[in-house]
Amino acid sequence: MNDPNGLxxxxxxxxxxxxxxxxxxxxxxxSWGHAxxxxxxxxxxxxxxIPQTFNGSGQATEDIFSGSIVVDSQNTSGFGTLQNPPMVAxxxxxxxxxxxxxxxxxxxxxxxxxxxGQTWTKYSxxxxxxxNTTDFRDPKVFWYQGAAGxxxxxxxxxxxxxxxxxxxxxxxxSWTYLDDFEPANATGGQWxxxxxxxLAVDGNPNNIKxxxxxxxxxxxxxxxxxxxYFVGSFDGTTFTSETTDPVDxxxxxxxxxxxxxxxxxxxxxxxxxxxxxxxxxxxxxGGTLAGQxxxxxxxxxxxxxxxxxxxxxxxxxxxxxxTISKDYINFLAGGGNHPRQAGEQPGxxxxxGYLLFDGFDYPGTLxxxxxxxxxxxxxxxxxxxxxxxxxxxKRINTFEGGPNADNNTGTITSPExxxxxxxxxxxxGGGNRTDGQLQVELLVNGVPxxxxxxxxxxxxxxxxxxxxxxxxxxxxxxxxxxxxxxWGHLTLDNMVLGSEPAKPRSSETTVNLMxxxxxxxxxxxxxxxxxxxxxxxxxxxxxxxxxxxxxxxNRGGWGHILADEFVASDITRPEQxxxxxxxxxxxxxxxxxxxxxxxRIMVGWMNNWDYGQSTPTSTWRGxxxxxxxxxxxxxxxxxxLTQKVVQEVDALKxxxxxxxxxxxDIAPGTSTLPxxxxxxxxxxxxxxxxxxxFGLKVLGNSTEATKVGYATSSGRVFIDRTASGxxxxxPAFASVDDVPxxxxxxxxxxxxxxxxxxxxxxxxxGLATLTDQVFPAAGANxxxxxxxxxxxxxxxxxxxxxxxxxx
Numbered sequence: 001m002n003d004p005n006g007l008x009x010x011x012x013x014x015x016x017x018x019x020x021x022x023x024x025x026x027x028x029x030x031s032w033g034h035a036x037x038x039x040x041x042x043x044x045x046x047x048x049x050i051p052q053t054f055n056g057s058g059q060a061t062e063d064i065f066s067g068s069i070v071v072d073s074q075n076t077s078g079f080g081t082l083q084n085p086p087m088v089a090x091x092x093x094x095x096x097x098x099x100x101x102x103x104x105x106x107x108x109x110x111x112x113x114x115x116x117g118q119t120w121t122k123y124s125x126x127x128x129x130x131x132n133t134t135d136f137r138d139p140k141v142f143w144y145q146g147a148a149g150x151x152x153x154x155x156x157x158x159x160x161x162x163x164x165x166x167x168x169x170x171x172x173x174s175w176t177y178l179d180d181f182e183p184a185n186a187t188g189g190q191w192x193x194x195x196x197x198x199l200a201v202d203g204n205p206n207n208i209k210x211x212x213x214x215x216x217x218x219x220x221x222x223x224x225x226x227x228x229y230f231v232g233s234f235d236g237t238t239f240t241s242e243t244t245d246p247v248d249x250x251x252x253x254x255x256x257x258x259x260x261x262x263x264x265x266x267x268x269x270x271x272x273x274x275x276x277x278x279x280x281x282x283x284x285x286g287g288t289l290a291g292q293x294x295x296x297x298x299x300x301x302x303x304x305x306x307x308x309x310x311x312x313x314x315x316x317x318x319x320x321x322x323t324i325s326k327d328y329i330n331f332l333a334g335g336g337n338h339p340r341q342a343g344e345q346p347g348x349x350x351x352x353g354y355l356l357f358d359g360f361d362y363p364g365t366l367x368x369x370x371x372x373x374x375x376x377x378x379x380x381x382x383x384x385x386x387x388x389x390x391x392x393x394k395r396i397n398t399f400e401g402g403p404n405a406d407n408n409t410g411t412i413t414s415p416e417x418x419x420x421x422x423x424x425x426x427x428x429g430g431g432n433r434t435d436g437q438l439q440v441e442l443l444v445n446g447v448p449x450x451x452x453x454x455x456x457x458x459x460x461x462x463x464x465x466x467x468x469x470x471x472x473x474x475x476x477x478x479x480x481x482x483x484x485x486x487w488g489h490l491t492l493d494n495m496v497l498g499s500e501p502a503k504p505r506s507s508e509t510t511v512n513l514m515x516x517x518x519x520x521x522x523x524x525x526x527x528x529x530x531x532x533x534x535x536x537x538x539x540x541x542x543x544x545x546x547x548x549x550x551x552x553x554n555r556g557g558w559g560h561i562l563a564d565e566f567v568a569s570d571i572t573r574p575e576q577x578x579x580x581x582x583x584x585x586x587x588x589x590x591x592x593x594x595x596x597x598x599x600r601i602m603v604g605w606m607n608n609w610d611y612g613q614s615t616p617t618s619t620w621r622g623x624x625x626x627x628x629x630x631x632x633x634x635x636x637x638x639x640x641l642t643q644k645v646v647q648e649v650d651a652l653k654x655x656x657x658x659x660x661x662x663x664x665d666i667a668p669g670t671s672t673l674p675x676x677x678x679x680x681x682x683x684x685x686x687x688x689x690x691x692x693x694f695g696l697k698v699l700g701n702s703t704e705a706t707k708v709g710y711a712t713s714s715g716r717v718f719i720d721r722t723a724s725g726x727x728x729x730x731p732a733f734a735s736v737d738d739v740p741x742x743x744x745x746x747x748x749x750x751x752x753x754x755x756x757x758x759x760x761x762x763x764x765x766g767l768a769t770l771t772d773q774v775f776p777a778a779g780a781n782x783x784x785x786x787x788x789x790x791x792x793x794x795x796x797x798x799x800x801x802x803x804x805x806x807x
Contacts, residue, residue, distance in 0.1 A: 001622035002612070003193060003588035004603045005032055006049075006069035006089050008117070009595050014040055015117050016603065016624070017049055017089070019066060025621040026613045030063040030094065034117070039648045040601070040627045041805040050089065050111050050120050059098040065106070066138045066193055067091030069117070070152070070172075071594050077172045079112035079123075086112045088172055089120060090154065092137035093127050105132060108139045108156060110172060129167065129175045135159040138193045140590060141172070148236030153178070157214070159190040164214060166196075166239070178237045181212065184244040185577040186228050188219025188532045193227075193588045196234065197600055199632040201639045209632055209639050210234040212241070213580065213602075215588050217609050219532075220579070221572070222737045224610035225587035227580035231632070231639050242638065245576050248299050251330050253569030256548070257319060259284035259302040266320040275313035279306035279552040279560060288529075295562065297332060297531035303564035306335060306509065306552040311559035316346060317550040318514075319566075324546050326568040327539040327714075329513065333532060335525035336509035336558030344506035346551045348390050351425040351462075353498020356417060356477075360493060361393040366412065375410020376402030377481075382412070388429045388491030389459045389555060390505065395493035398430070398481040406431075406488035413443075414477040417497075422468045425502025426495040428452060429460035431487030438483035440492055442467065443476040456487045459555070462502040507554045509561040513538065514547045527558045535572035570714075575740065578640060582739035583719060583770040584608050585758070586625055600630050601646060606758060606771060611730035616775050625771050626753055626760060633767070642766040645753060653681065654801040661797040666694060666787040678781040679802045682752040685795040688712045688743070692789030698754045699724065699774060700782035706774045708761055709786065710741070710748050717741045717750070717763045717770065725776035739768045747795060753802075 006017035013036050020033030034049035053062035069089045072080065080086030093109040095102040107127035111120040130136075139156040154167045154175060162183035167175040195213040212230045220226020232241040257267075263283050271278025284302030288295045292307045304317060357369065360383035367373055367380050382401045383394035402408035424442065431438050431454050442450035442465055450465040467475075479490060496502065513521035513536055521536040538546075552561050580589055581604070589604030606625040607615065615621055627646045632639045659675035668691075678699055686694055688710070695709025707720040718738035721727060727734040741748065741763045753760040761770040785794060 001033060002027065002605050002607065003066045004590060004605060004624060005066050005091065007590060007592040007603060008069040008071065008087065009592055010071050010087060011116060013038060013116070014592065015069070016043065017069065020048070022048055022051070025617070025619070029060070030065055032064050032089075032091070039651065040646050041648055041652065046118065049117075050091065050122070053122070055098060060096050061099040063094040063096060065092035065094045066588070067108070068140045068590070069593060070141050070143070072172065076152070076170060077110075077112065080114045084114055086114050087117050088112050090139045090141045090172065092139065094137070104134055105130065106134060106137045107131070108154070123173075125173065128173050129154070131158070133158065135190070140193075140195045142197065142593065144168075144236055146236045153196070153236070155194040155196045155212075157191045157194055159192055162187040162191045164191070164194045164212065164239075166237070179239070181239050181241070184230070184241060184247075186216050186219050186574055188534070189217045191216055193590055195590045196239065197591055198234070199600060199630070201632045202634055203631070210239060211632070211641065212239050213589065217587065219574070221574040221577070221582055222584045222735070224584060224608040224732065227587060227589045227604065229578050229580055229641060231578070243578055247297070250299065250565050250567045251569040251571055251573050251576060253326060253330070253567045256322060256329070256566040256568055258300050258565055259304060260300040262302070264317065268318045269315070270317070271315035272313060275309060277309055277313065278315040279308050279313040280304065280315060280317055281308040293529045295334070295529045295531070297334065298562070298564045299332065300565070303531070303562060304550055305562055306560035311557065312555045314553050314555060316552075319548040321545050321547050324538050324541045324544050324568070326570055327537065327542070328569050328572050329536045329538055329566060330569055330573045331511065331534055331566040332562075332564040333511050333523050333525055333534045334528055334530055334562035335560045336554055337525055337527045338507050338509040338554045338558070339524045340508045340510045340512065340519060340522045340551070341506060343503060344508070345503040346506055346508070346553055348392070348505050350392070350494055350496050351423065351498050351500045351502040353421060353423070353425070353496040353500070356495040356497055357414065359393060360395055366396070370415035372413040373410065376404055376408040377410040377412050379403060387458070388493065391427060391460055391491065391493045393493070395427070395460075395491055396479060397489065397491045398479065399489035399491075406486060407484040408489065409482050409484065411481070412479040416474050416476055419467050419470050419473050419475050419497070421497050421499050422466065422471065423499065423501050424465045424467055424495060424497055426463055427460040427493040428454060428463045428490065429457055430454035430490035431483060432456045433483050437480070438488065438490060439480055440490060441478045441480060443478050444470050444473050448478070454487070454490055459507075460491055460493060462504050464502040466501070505553065506551070507556070508551050509554050509559065510551050511561065511563050512549045512551065514549050515541055515544050519549070525558070525561055529562070531562050531564055533573035535574065580604070580641070581769045581771050583737045583761075583772045584735055585773045586769075586771040591630070601627050602630055603627050604771075606773060610732040614730045615773065616726050616729045623758075625758075635767070640767070643769050644762065644766045645760075652802040652805055654803060658798055658800040661794065663796065664794050665689070666691070666785050666792040666794055668787050668790065670697060670784050670786045673783045673785065673799070675799050676781040676783055677799065677801050678754065678756050679804065680754050680783070681800045681802055682750070682754065682783070683796075683798045684750050686710065686748045686750075687746055687793040687795055689792045690790030691787045691792035694787045694792035696750070696752065697782070697784040697786055698752065698759060699776040699780045700784060701777055701780040704777065704780065705782065705784065706759055706776070707786065708750065708752060708759060711738070715740055715742065717748070717761065717768060719759060719761060719770050719772045721772055721774050724774040725780060727775070729775075735772075737770055737772060739763070739770055741768050
């Protein structure tokens, strides 16, 4: 399961529908699952609600993506009666490649139920709203009553355009466009699952604000998936945000480079000799270059734009050394999505060693140099000067080596040589065959002991053979080309016999932080000419000397990089926005329709797409966070959301077994509490004292625990799950997630809901929240206090066991 869908309360029952794969534990076969509850905690699984659509051949033509459900109490749709009003689901139809007319498109569709949500009928007139686009989805619908009239309002997203679109309808079937909410705040990934609703500030019915929730993946404040929100007004047509951050203002800090002075002053410019103008030009351009789509998002008069001369030129641009003095480096980046890969080199440098056969740059033919040629290659057309990008001078090209291009066949065998070192590195391009019909071979005693084929690419790249076992023996190189048809050729160049392996040439378009010659942080673009804010956590390197190296080593599509406005700061750019949750595992959060007593209750998927399909569970995968009531509270920054778990959770408390600790100092180190548990509520209040960090450890054993604490120097509450049990199942999982929190009267109040595989933290009565999954070892249930760097003060503590809330 993933996104919650169709959250609705009707006739005393909460209905939770959700994105669901009925046939597996990873994403796929998207349908709507269904569960019901009377208290938001004890849920009963119901039959599959809205399944995929199949054609007569059993092929899926429509996946059921996210959406919402309304109770059509006035029967505006005509699907029911006034006496038995229908429930109407408004969902995204994701039309598969098997659909006869809408393949690859997303549009909004309807289904209805007249038996309290147990069975559903898809509307015969689907889809009811289409833009003929591929990423138009996630409709959230509510009944609006205001000065502009009374009608249904839908919010949906164009995910890749970072737009929320508003429509209205009087019957749920015919929709009229109202307005857009344009890109704002966090736009680093796709916008998904919007929600728009009114809330009274501090409960005052005369002070109503509207909240627009927009979930984003990736690009959240903690990385990967998350949910942001805006506070403002809605007049029935337009949502106006009061909390949009200016897009052209960097986070506060020290400007490292803005490229606005008309030159690359202080930066070292290095270009491919074949393109001396390079990708950068002689000075930072002011924006879009010739032949380029419009560049947006940069700040000031100049930026780094690697499109000078198009996508073909390659090169690097590196700053002067500087000392890292802040926790973060923020910057704008765009351009091609070609990440840096471990073990690759940014240039095309051959490995050191002896160049076999003097390369292929000698005059005359291969046969004249002692090579043996058979088949079509007896035409003696090699070495060649054409074919094979990144060749160094002349090369062997079996496409040019005979009269029949890709249909040339035969062999090309080198003279004998001694294996007097441990590695042979070489440039290779051309076709890929796994049947032995197209490969370059190392022959020892006439027998192939090493072989490599191409990768169906005209770009030649470095390959390497470890020839240590054959040291001192006589060898030959043989090119075998018995392949015909497309990619029926190889290109070979620059064979080097040496002690060091050849490193593959990268095809990256990246921005890198270099410390001691190593790239310790790296970012690429997203195949877009729009520059997005990025941030590196560089706290581990404070005091170190570093450089920023911008690399364009790609000659293909989107083979360029954009960068601007490098700022060293104590915060990240996303931290300037408002977030539903600052942890790693709270996504696609939306609210219940028709909730009783006017409450606004939200549910989020407790997972992250960075690793959501790899979590170490067995017969199931995916869960929801505890339902939360959200309210607007006036703060110094304006009205902001506060969150608390719904009051129904109190029914789970085993108050008779609660543990209460008296006020006490927390000495440096860890103090195990005389109470344990892996399903508990913890309420604690602290004063920092002289400690640099303090808090609680939960789900612990003798070697591991999840830390929930407060760092006094940065003023941040954190969850540290880097030693929480099984955190190695995915490289993106281990994390320290934190949120800025101001002490109130010098104190910190925390409420934790600890479950066997999760921790939900509510700080200062829900002004800030952190939600993280954890996967502790079996039996890890120790609870402890900790203090670092000094003595903290525990003002109060209550640990309350919670009864299970089983489905």
